[in-house]
Every structure is written in structure tokens, then in C-alpha cells.
Amino acid sequence: MAFSEFRPLDENSLIAYIKATPSLSSEISDSYDGLEIKEVGDGNLNFVYIVVAPSGSFVIKQALPYIRCIGESWPMTKERAYFEAVALKEHGGLCPQHVPQVYHFDRTMSLIGMRYLEPPHIILRKGLIAGIQYPLLAEHMSEYMARTLFYTSLLFRSTTEHKRAVAEFCGNVELCRLTEQVVFSDPYKVSEYNRWTSPYLDRDADAVREDNVLKLEVAELKSKFCERAQALIHGDLHTGSVMVTHDSTQVIDPEFAFYGPMGFDIGAFIGNLILAFFAQDGHAGQGNDRKIYKEWLLRTIEDTWNLFHQKFTALWDENKNGSGEAYLPAIYNNPELQKIVQEKYMKELFHDTLGFGAAKMIRRIVGVAHVEDFESIKEANIRAGCERRALELAKTLLKKRRDFVSIGEVISAMKQVQS
Amino acid sequence: MAFSEFRPLDENSLIAYIKATPSLSSEISDSYDGLEIKEVGDGNLNFVYIVVAPSGSFVIKQALPYIRCIGESWPMTKERAYFEAVALKEHGGLCPQHVPQVYHFDRTMSLIGMRYLEPPHIILRKGLIAGIQYPLLAEHMSEYMARTLFYTSLLFRSTTEHKRAVAEFCGNVELCRLTEQVVFSDPYKVSEYNRWTSPYLDRDADAVREDNVLKLEVAELKSKFCERAQALIHGDLHTGSVMVTHDSTQVIDPEFAFYGPMGFDIGAFIGNLILAFFAQDGHAGQGNDRKIYKEWLLRTIEDTWNLFHQKFTALWDENKNGSGEAYLPAIYNNPELQKIVQEKYMKELFHDTLGFGAAKMIRRIVGVAHVEDFESIKEANIRAGCERRALELAKTLLKKRRDFVSIGEVISAMKQVQS
Ligand SMILES: Nc1ncnc2c1ncn2[C@@H]1O[C@H](COP(=O)(O)OP(=O)(O)O)[C@@H](O)[C@H]1O
Ligand SMILES: Nc1ncnc2c1ncn2[C@@H]1O[C@H](COP(=O)(O)OP(=O)(O)O)[C@@H](O)[C@H]1O
Ligand SMILES: [Mg+2]
Ligand SMILES: [Mg+2]
Ligand SMILES: [Mg+2]
Ligand SMILES: [Mg+2]
Ligand SMILES: [Mg+2]
Known part of the structure; x- marks a missing residue:
């Protein structure tokens, strides 16, 4: 050969x-x-x-x-x-x-x-920067996340299958370590790799490094990332890992995949939509104030979580008498109990999503790898303003995530920061 | 050969x-x-x-x-x-x-x-039934747990070492599944293997199977057991896995070992001491009301957790600039932050300990494998009384574990159930 x-x-x-x-x-x-x-x-x-x-x-x-x-x-x-x-x-x-x-x-x-994802497929992030609406995006991404996460979790799998798969993906440790460093560590310390829109955000970057509560919370998320084998996650599910057309949504680039917390994927996607939202003011101009587009983004964020919630719990209901070993039917087979069990599970998942999403936002503003959403805003002071608002929201989400009861409250918080 | x-x-x-x-x-x-x-x-x-x-x-x-x-x-x-x-x-x-x-x-x-643990080494459980005090027990067991759990966690290890070890112990899945079944599942459903002191505890066993809040909480613990690779735990650390003399304490039988939640070990040990405590009334008699012995048991339970807490955090302090990757010194190197980080970690660990300890108690009363502490009480109605008090406490611990702030409060709850 x-x-x-x-x-x-x-x-x-x-x-x-x-x-x-x-x-x-x-x-x-x-x-x-x-x-x-x-x-x-x-x-x-x-x-x-x-x-x-x-x-x-x-x-x-x-x-x-x-x-x-x-x-x-x-x-x-x-x-x-x-x-x-x-x-x-x-x-x-x-x-x-x-x-x-x-x-x-x-x-x-x-x-x-x-498969070559032929034109007109483009990277979603580029579409979001261009202000293009994708009417099926929330539907498709919630479907992708619900199915991949549900079916690789103990809600569907036996412990035997789960531990075998967990062991195999432990081999992807170098990529996990890269995430640990660039998402959970570098932004919270002085690092040669960090950068931000200087001098505008100098004090904001300092503040991240000096915020004890933020560092306390990010440690909890890091532990979950390192220790909790909840499902086979994509591991890098930002808007640059999705290719789209008006009708098609394709997820690429799962090289960071391993058994980790589901909220890391959902948070990555939603967090990057939130970044796209806060970047819009930097793209406004020439008769397009992006107001309508921002409304669409807010709706898409809200729909993504709500549809995910709906699809994920529907899969759970459908498979509740299946081979999944987390909640055995002989124990959890009454409707009232099934309901409170799901509510508890989804509540924790929601808070994980907000926490991980926020951590992914923060690292894109003061860490090594930035996003084109902001980088493409040429005027540094405008860019810094957008980034500061995103950072402010992310800090709130990370520190106060347990106070948020619905995605609607996240949308409200976004509007408030924006105004 | x-x-x-x-x-x-x-x-x-x-x-x-x-x-x-x-x-x-x-x-x-x-x-x-x-x-x-x-x-x-x-x-x-x-x-x-x-x-x-x-x-x-x-x-x-x-x-x-x-x-x-x-x-x-x-x-x-x-x-x-x-x-x-x-x-x-x-x-x-x-x-x-x-x-x-x-x-x-x-x-x-x-x-x-x-090594043959020569006489006078005996199994700790037998010593506890005989009413023998082991003045160094809390000191030794807290030392064993603090060292084995700390040094195999991400507080000491790099992610690379951790994931390699986690992967290897995923191979012990059959033993994990046995625990899942007999600790987290069977007691909460009708199972041919379950037994209890019948007819005295028939209604108590029913009540366990019909308690939605209990089943909700035990599901959370089971998820942690299945998903959270926090440290190399012994996996079966009851008082039958410890051999003792007046001066020596030896832990045997870690065949259930795997990377799981630390609280499962600490809870197993403390939970089995609590069982020993509630069994004492069944061993009282012939001029020994076991009152003093019960005081010693309560002190030992309290000391075990408090010494564990002290030794574990001391190891953490000593190694805070070491190779452990959970809390990098460049981020967590200020005393105030170090303090709140440890408090948060130890609080969660305490609640895990109570939850897992309670689950281990419950399964010994209404599940397949019982403990000699109770089994050796010949009169069924006396035995049932002891078991019911232990079960009552365990249910409280499992459901309300987050309301307990110190081990002292657990001791108070034990005294209250006892009286
Ligand atoms: N299947 C595909 N079809 C079309 N373009 C693709 C495909 N996979 C990757 N690309 C293009 O290549 C780029 C890099 O691919 P990606 O898998 O994200 O690599 P990396 O791991 O280096 O980020 C994508 O942004 C996209 O433009
Ligand atoms: N190293 C040892 N020295 C002395 N006795 C031991 C030793 N290991 C085991 N035993 C005795 O054998 C019994 C069973 O051992 P154990 O390791 O607990 O086996 P099992 O896994 O079957 O529970 C113990 O209760 C103890 O009495
Ligand atoms: Mg890519
Ligand atoms: Mg890639
Ligand atoms: Mg056991
Ligand atoms: Mg044994
Ligand atoms: Mg054994």
C-alpha cells in the first residue's frame, strides 16, 4: 500500500x-x-x-x-x-x-x-454575521442534540454499553485537556495566549481574573467537564461547527467528542448564538439596523432550548420501558414520579447549559480563540462595546444560573443588557 | 506451569x-x-x-x-x-x-x-457487635479515606493520569452493576431477592417502594455513582471490609473498586457505623445496657467525618501547588478563594456522604444482603424495632441531606430517632 x-x-x-x-x-x-x-x-x-x-x-x-x-x-x-x-x-x-x-x-x-456539504451550504457563523435567517435552525439543532445526547446516555443505554464507550473515549484526553485549558483555565489567569480588545477591555479582563465567585463557579463546571460521563458529546458545538442552507443543517467537526456533560454541547451552541446576538450592533448599518434579525436570534435561542426540552423528554417517554438503566420502569413507572424525575433532570441540565454556555462566551472574549462575529467588527470601540455586553451577560449567567427558571428569563436578561 | x-x-x-x-x-x-x-x-x-x-x-x-x-x-x-x-x-x-x-x-x-492479618485482628463489624471500643478507629479510617481519595482525584492528579485510570476501571463494570442493582434499585421495587424482618417491617418496606421523594433522590445518587469519576473508591467500604485490633486498622476487599464518587466510600463506612449504633439496643442485656458504647459510637462517627475533613483539606493545602489539575494555583492562589473553594467542595462531599450512607443503610434493611449487626438479634420484634429506627433515620438523611450543615446535626438526629 x-x-x-x-x-x-x-x-x-x-x-x-x-x-x-x-x-x-x-x-x-x-x-x-x-x-x-x-x-x-x-x-x-x-x-x-x-x-x-x-x-x-x-x-x-x-x-x-x-x-x-x-x-x-x-x-x-x-x-x-x-x-x-x-x-x-x-x-x-x-x-x-x-x-x-x-x-x-x-x-x-x-x-x-x-460527504461534501455542497453550496449553498455555508458555515452557520458566517450566515449569522451576514444576517441570514434560518427558519429551521432551532428545529434541526434541537433534534440533533436531543437524539445524540439522549441515545448515548444512561437514559437509553445499559451500564455495560456505557462504561465500554466511556473507556474508549477516555483516549481522547489530549483534546479534553485543550478544552480544560482554553475554556476553564486560561481566561481566569494571566496567560500568554489570552487576548482581548485592548485597551477597551483591559479592566474587564482584569475583572474576570479577580472575580472569586466567577472562579468558584467555573471550577464546578470544570469538575463536571472532567468527571461526569453523561453522554457522548460533540465537544466543540459552536456555530463554526454547523453548516447550513435555508433547509439543511449539518453538524461537522466532533474531534473533541467524549463522554461528558450534555450541557456542554447545548451551552456551546446557545452561547454562540448569544455571541452572535451581541455582535449584531457591530454589523448594523447601511439601512439595516439588524433589529428584526436580533428578534429572530432571540426567538431561535428560545426555541432551541424549548424544542430540545420537548424532544428530549419525548424520547425519554417513548423509551421509558426500554433498556436504559438510569430509571428502571419497575421503580419509576408512575406518571407523577416520572414527571418530577424529568423536571429535576431537565432543571439541572438547564443550569448546566447556562453555565457551560457562559464559560464558552467568556473564553471567546478574553481567551485565546476569538469568534469572527466580533473579530469582523472593524471599529475597535464598537467591537469592545459588543463584547463587553456579551461578557456582562455571561458573567451573570455563570454566577446566577440557578436563579434562571426558563429560557425566557435568559432572553429577558439579554434584552436588559442590550438596552 | x-x-x-x-x-x-x-x-x-x-x-x-x-x-x-x-x-x-x-x-x-x-x-x-x-x-x-x-x-x-x-x-x-x-x-x-x-x-x-x-x-x-x-x-x-x-x-x-x-x-x-x-x-x-x-x-x-x-x-x-x-x-x-x-x-x-x-x-x-x-x-x-x-x-x-x-x-x-x-x-x-x-x-x-x-498479608495474613493475624489474630487478634477481627472483622470490625464483629467487634462492634461485641461492644468493643477501638480508640484509633476514626483516626485510622479518616486517614485511609483522606489519602486514598485525595491522591486518586483531580486535586492531585493530571487529567491524563486520571482518564487513563478511569478507562481501566471501567472494566470492573460487572461489580458496578451489582451495586447499582442491590443498592440503588432492588430496595425501591419488588424483587425476589429483597427481604426484611417480616411481618414487622412489611409496611416499612412498602413505604420505601412508594416514597416518590425517596426514589427521586436515590436516582440522583445512582446517576452520580454511574457517571462521576471523582476518585478511585474502594466501592464496598462497610464494617465487614475492615479488620481491627486495639491498635491496628486494615482495609480489605476492594473488589468493587472503580472511579466513582468519594461520598460512596465515606457514606458506606459512616452508614455502617450508624447501623451498628441502632443495633446496640438489640445487643443490650445482662447488666450491659450498651449506653457507654453507644456514646463511643456516636463520637466515632462524628470524629470520622471531622478528621476526614481535616486531613483531606490538609492534603489539599499541602498539594495546592502540585500537579493536580482541578484548581490551578495560577487561578486559585489566594487564601480567601482557596477557603471558599474548599468549603464548597467539602459541603457537596458531605451531602454525598449522607446520601450514599443512607442508601447503603436502607439496602441492608429491605434489600438482599443484610448485616450481622441486626441479623444476630434473635428476637424478631426487637430486631425490627432497631431496624425501623435505622430506616427512619436513613430516609431522613437521604431526603433532607442538604439541610444538614455538620456531622453534629446528624448525631442529634440519631439521638432523636433513638429516644
Ligand atoms: N463535509 C464538509 N463539507 C463542506 N465543507 C466542509 C466539510 N467539512 C469541513 N468543511 C469546511 O472546512 C472547514 C474546517 O473544517 P472543520 O471540520 O471545522 O476543521 P477544524 O477541525 O480544523 O476546525 C469548515 O469550516 C468548512 O468550511
Ligand atoms: N488478609 C486477611 N487476613 C486475615 N483474614 C482475612 C484476610 N482477608 C480476608 N480475610 C477473612 O476472609 C473473609 C472474607 O474476605 P473478603 O476479602 O471480605 O472476601 P469477600 O470478597 O468474599 O467478602 C474476611 O471477612 C476475613 O475474615
Ligand atoms: Mg472546526
Ligand atoms: Mg475541529
Ligand atoms: Mg456493600
Ligand atoms: Mg468482604
Ligand atoms: Mg468482597
């Missing part, structure tokens, strides 16, 4: 690789006339090639043993591609409408071949 | 095994004159042989692929011996004063050779 040991591919060697790989060459009917290959990786970590021929197409994603946007000075196991492939297949099996199909995986090469 | 595949040993084949095993034969200087072997397994699961020669001694524990006290009809992996050996070595390394040394482990034979 031509590729019996790892090597980084480029546009040329990729063709040789495809020719040697039936599961890929068959996708383009083995015909290489008019084949076009383009590297498009705009993500932070990996290389992504789009392969389009008249007869078909696919995407090749390869992990190199370091973090792409930083370089070889920050090594990172290429085994992440393995966990990404396993998660894509697992989540894809549970929710095929919203996960691209995997055609091929090569562990030696840390390489995944998957 | 004579024992290249698994076979259950008996007194005779054990001699051949010892002769073929240098790490064992050397313990008795290879001299077999006057060698005595006695099977003493009074535990529920395994076979234990005491091997004593003039020149030395040891104990051999062998796991068979079923549960001893039930028989071959309840299969149970003999791989539990592997996890017991790993836990004995790990905990023994952290706290050698209170864990018997392992001389030999044979995975094929599911067989452990370890």
Missing part, C-alpha cells in the same frame, strides 16, 4: 491516495478528468480538502500532529481524527439528517473521507 | 500452587512442615484461605466466576480479582499502614496472595 505510514497530504499526493482507496475512488466513479481539489480548512486545527469531479464529490479531512493555527510549536495528537470518525459515525447513525456521511476512515493517515 | 488455566483451588491443590509460586513459597521459607491451611471466607463473594506455617503466613483469596453466597446461578466475572489486586496495590501505596501488603497476584487464577 502506498500509504502504510502517516504522511501529511497535499493536493497532489491526495490524488494518488484517492486512486489507491476504493471507498473514495468509487464516490467519483474512478474518473479523474475534471477533478478539482481545493484546501479550504478555515478551522483552527486541521486540513480540509474539497474534492469535486463531474461524477461525484467528497471532503477529505486530515489531522496533523499539531494545531494548525498555531503550528508545530503546539503539538496535538493526530489520533483526534479517530475519535472524530467514531463520533461522526455514532452521531450520524442516531441523526443522519444532520450529520454528513462518513465514506472512509484511515487511522494511520488520521484521515476522514466524508 | 501447573496452573496455566483457571481452576478453583481447595486446601490440597493450594499446596501444590504455593510450591510452584516463589513469591508465596518464599513467604514461608519454602518449608511445609506444620503448614496449616484453613478456608475462612465468611464474605459473600469469594474464597479465602489462611496459610500458616511456623516460618511465616499469608492469605490466599480466589474469585470464582459466580457469587459464592448465592452460587453458580448468579454468575459474576472472576476478573474482579484483578481490580481488587490493582486497588489493593494502589491504595496500599498511598496508605500502607491501613492496607495489607500484596505478595502475589495471578490473573489467570483470579488469585491474590496477601
Whole structure:
């Protein structure tokens, strides 16, 4: 075999690789006339090639043993591609409408071949910056999260299946550690990697590092992240890991997947929608004040949680006499008890969601990796204003999350900060 | 090799095994004159042989692929011996004063050779039934728990070490499932295995199965047990897993070990002391009303938690600039913050301890496996009275654990139920 040991591919060697790989060459009917290959990786970590021929197409994603946007000075196991492939297949099996199909995986090469999400698919974050409404977004994302999280939890699985899967994903520890560092640690200490819109936010960044209550709360969330194997989470579910059209919603890039707290995924998605909301004022102008768009974003945030709640508890009801071992039917088979059990579970999950969502927001404002929503606002003082409002809300959510009873109250808090 | 595949040993084949095993034969200087072997397994699961020669001694524990006290009809992996050996070595390394040394482990034979805890060592439970005071018990057990739990948690370990160890102990899933069933499930449903002092406790057993709040709370504890990898816990730390003399305290039998919630161990130990307390009235008589002994038990319970708290937080303080990744020094390095962080952590741990302790008490009264503390009370109506008081307290602890602020309040509640 031509590729019996790892090597980084480029546009040329990729063709040789495809020719040697039936599961890929068959996708383009083995015909290489008019084949076009383009590297498009705009993500932070990996290389992504789009392969389009008249007869078909696919995407090749390869992990190199370091973090792409930083370089070889920050090594990172290429085994992440393995966990990404396993998660894509697992989540894809549970929710095929919203996960691209995997055609091929090569562990030696840390390489995944998957469906090309053809235009007009774009990265959701870019759509949000452009002010495009996606009427099915909340519906689709709540469906994706409800199904992937429910079916990989002990609400559906036996302990035997659960512990086997937990053990396997313990292997993705390097990626977990990266999250621990950039989400739960660096923003709360002096770190060479941190940055923010300076000098505007200098005092805000200081305040984050000096806020004892905030640090107390973020420690609790970090413990949950490190210790609680609740479900197979995506692990990086921001708006840059979702590709969309008007009708289609596709979740990509689960290389951070492991058994962790469900609220980390739901919070990542909702937290990034909240960032998109606070960035809108920086995109307003030329006769578009983004007011209507902001209303749509608020509705989408509210709908995402409420639909998730509805779909998740519906799956629970449907499967309450199934093989899940958390709540045995012989014990929890009365409607009143089933109701209070679900209410308690969903309440904790809601508070986890707000806490993790807030932590993900904070790190995007004062940590190493920022979001295009804010970065694309050219005027620094306007950007800083947007970021400060998002930061203020995030701190409130993180510290007072247990006081929030519904997503409606979060929306109210957002409006209040905004005004 | 004579024992290249698994076979259950008996007194005779054990001699051949010892002769073929240098790490064992050397313990008795290879001299077999006057060698005595006695099977003493009074535990529920395994076979234990005491091997004593003039020149030395040891104990051999062998796991068979079923549960001893039930028989071959309840299969149970003999791989539990592997996890017991790993836990004995790990905990023994952290706290050698209170864990018997392992001389030999044979995975094929599911067989452990370890130090013989020679007389006057007896099982603590038997000492408690006999009304014997152990003045160092709280000191020793708090030391054992503080060291084993602290050093295997993220307060001391890196995430990398933690996830590797968690993954390995996921393999002990069959034993975890046994706990899930007999502690968290069976007592709350109709099960062929359940029993209780009938007819006296018939209504009490019904009440457990019909108590929605109790079932709601026990579900939360079960989730923690299944999902939260906080430290390498012993997993079966009742008073039958501790051997004592006046001066020595030795913890045996960690075959249920895995990465779980710390409160499960602390609760098991304290819960079983509480059972011992409520059993005392059944042992009173012949001029000994056990009043003084009950006072000692209450003091021991109080001291166990308070000393644990003190030792655990002292280890934390000592190691706060170490390699533990839960609370990085660069973030948590101020005394005020360190204090509130510890208070929060210890408060949650206290409530976990009460909850798990209560669950362990309940299962010993209405579940499959009872305790000799009660079983040795011959008069059924007296026994039932003792058990009912213990059950009443346990239900309060489980449901209202978050209202308890100190162990002193638990002692008060015990006195109140008792009077
Ligand atoms: N299946 C796909 N179809 C189309 N474009 C894709 C696909 N997968 C990735 N991309 C493009 O490549 C970019 C980087 O991919 P991603 O999986 O997020 O990599 P990284 O792990 O480096 O962030 C995405 O933002 C998207 O533009
Ligand atoms: N190291 C030892 N020294 C002396 N006696 C022991 C030792 N280990 C076990 N025993 C005796 O064997 C009994 C059963 O051992 P244990 O490890 O609790 O087995 P099981 O897993 O079957 O409960 C103990 O109650 C104790 O009496
Ligand atoms: Mg990406
Ligand atoms: Mg990625
Ligand atoms: Mg035992
Ligand atoms: Mg037990
Ligand atoms: Mg045992």
C-alpha cells in the first residue's frame, strides 16, 4: 500500500491516495478528468480538502500532529481524527439528517473521507454575521442534540454499553485537556495566549481574573467537564461547527467528542448564538439596523432550548420501558414520579447549559480563540462595546444560573443588557 | 506451569500452587512442615484461605466466576480479582499502614496472595457487635479515606493520569452493576431477592417502594455513582471490609473498586457505623445496657467525618501547588478563594456522604444482603424495632441531606430517632 505510514497530504499526493482507496475512488466513479481539489480548512486545527469531479464529490479531512493555527510549536495528537470518525459515525447513525456521511476512515493517515456539504451550504457563523435567517435552525439543532445526547446516555443505554464507550473515549484526553485549558483555565489567569480588545477591555479582563465567585463557579463546571460521563458529546458545538442552507443543517467537526456533560454541547451552541446576538450592533448599518434579525436570534435561542426540552423528554417517554438503566420502569413507572424525575433532570441540565454556555462566551472574549462575529467588527470601540455586553451577560449567567427558571428569563436578561 | 488455566483451588491443590509460586513459597521459607491451611471466607463473594506455617503466613483469596453466597446461578466475572489486586496495590501505596501488603497476584487464577492479618485482628463489624471500643478507629479510617481519595482525584492528579485510570476501571463494570442493582434499585421495587424482618417491617418496606421523594433522590445518587469519576473508591467500604485490633486498622476487599464518587466510600463506612449504633439496643442485656458504647459510637462517627475533613483539606493545602489539575494555583492562589473553594467542595462531599450512607443503610434493611449487626438479634420484634429506627433515620438523611450543615446535626438526629 502506498500509504502504510502517516504522511501529511497535499493536493497532489491526495490524488494518488484517492486512486489507491476504493471507498473514495468509487464516490467519483474512478474518473479523474475534471477533478478539482481545493484546501479550504478555515478551522483552527486541521486540513480540509474539497474534492469535486463531474461524477461525484467528497471532503477529505486530515489531522496533523499539531494545531494548525498555531503550528508545530503546539503539538496535538493526530489520533483526534479517530475519535472524530467514531463520533461522526455514532452521531450520524442516531441523526443522519444532520450529520454528513462518513465514506472512509484511515487511522494511520488520521484521515476522514466524508460527504461534501455542497453550496449553498455555508458555515452557520458566517450566515449569522451576514444576517441570514434560518427558519429551521432551532428545529434541526434541537433534534440533533436531543437524539445524540439522549441515545448515548444512561437514559437509553445499559451500564455495560456505557462504561465500554466511556473507556474508549477516555483516549481522547489530549483534546479534553485543550478544552480544560482554553475554556476553564486560561481566561481566569494571566496567560500568554489570552487576548482581548485592548485597551477597551483591559479592566474587564482584569475583572474576570479577580472575580472569586466567577472562579468558584467555573471550577464546578470544570469538575463536571472532567468527571461526569453523561453522554457522548460533540465537544466543540459552536456555530463554526454547523453548516447550513435555508433547509439543511449539518453538524461537522466532533474531534473533541467524549463522554461528558450534555450541557456542554447545548451551552456551546446557545452561547454562540448569544455571541452572535451581541455582535449584531457591530454589523448594523447601511439601512439595516439588524433589529428584526436580533428578534429572530432571540426567538431561535428560545426555541432551541424549548424544542430540545420537548424532544428530549419525548424520547425519554417513548423509551421509558426500554433498556436504559438510569430509571428502571419497575421503580419509576408512575406518571407523577416520572414527571418530577424529568423536571429535576431537565432543571439541572438547564443550569448546566447556562453555565457551560457562559464559560464558552467568556473564553471567546478574553481567551485565546476569538469568534469572527466580533473579530469582523472593524471599529475597535464598537467591537469592545459588543463584547463587553456579551461578557456582562455571561458573567451573570455563570454566577446566577440557578436563579434562571426558563429560557425566557435568559432572553429577558439579554434584552436588559442590550438596552 | 501447573496452573496455566483457571481452576478453583481447595486446601490440597493450594499446596501444590504455593510450591510452584516463589513469591508465596518464599513467604514461608519454602518449608511445609506444620503448614496449616484453613478456608475462612465468611464474605459473600469469594474464597479465602489462611496459610500458616511456623516460618511465616499469608492469605490466599480466589474469585470464582459466580457469587459464592448465592452460587453458580448468579454468575459474576472472576476478573474482579484483578481490580481488587490493582486497588489493593494502589491504595496500599498511598496508605500502607491501613492496607495489607500484596505478595502475589495471578490473573489467570483470579488469585491474590496477601498479608495474613493475624489474630487478634477481627472483622470490625464483629467487634462492634461485641461492644468493643477501638480508640484509633476514626483516626485510622479518616486517614485511609483522606489519602486514598485525595491522591486518586483531580486535586492531585493530571487529567491524563486520571482518564487513563478511569478507562481501566471501567472494566470492573460487572461489580458496578451489582451495586447499582442491590443498592440503588432492588430496595425501591419488588424483587425476589429483597427481604426484611417480616411481618414487622412489611409496611416499612412498602413505604420505601412508594416514597416518590425517596426514589427521586436515590436516582440522583445512582446517576452520580454511574457517571462521576471523582476518585478511585474502594466501592464496598462497610464494617465487614475492615479488620481491627486495639491498635491496628486494615482495609480489605476492594473488589468493587472503580472511579466513582468519594461520598460512596465515606457514606458506606459512616452508614455502617450508624447501623451498628441502632443495633446496640438489640445487643443490650445482662447488666450491659450498651449506653457507654453507644456514646463511643456516636463520637466515632462524628470524629470520622471531622478528621476526614481535616486531613483531606490538609492534603489539599499541602498539594495546592502540585500537579493536580482541578484548581490551578495560577487561578486559585489566594487564601480567601482557596477557603471558599474548599468549603464548597467539602459541603457537596458531605451531602454525598449522607446520601450514599443512607442508601447503603436502607439496602441492608429491605434489600438482599443484610448485616450481622441486626441479623444476630434473635428476637424478631426487637430486631425490627432497631431496624425501623435505622430506616427512619436513613430516609431522613437521604431526603433532607442538604439541610444538614455538620456531622453534629446528624448525631442529634440519631439521638432523636433513638429516644
Ligand atoms: N463535509 C464538509 N463539507 C463542506 N465543507 C466542509 C466539510 N467539512 C469541513 N468543511 C469546511 O472546512 C472547514 C474546517 O473544517 P472543520 O471540520 O471545522 O476543521 P477544524 O477541525 O480544523 O476546525 C469548515 O469550516 C468548512 O468550511
Ligand atoms: N488478609 C486477611 N487476613 C486475615 N483474614 C482475612 C484476610 N482477608 C480476608 N480475610 C477473612 O476472609 C473473609 C472474607 O474476605 P473478603 O476479602 O471480605 O472476601 P469477600 O470478597 O468474599 O467478602 C474476611 O471477612 C476475613 O475474615
Ligand atoms: Mg472546526
Ligand atoms: Mg475541529
Ligand atoms: Mg468482604
Ligand atoms: Mg456493600
Ligand atoms: Mg468482597
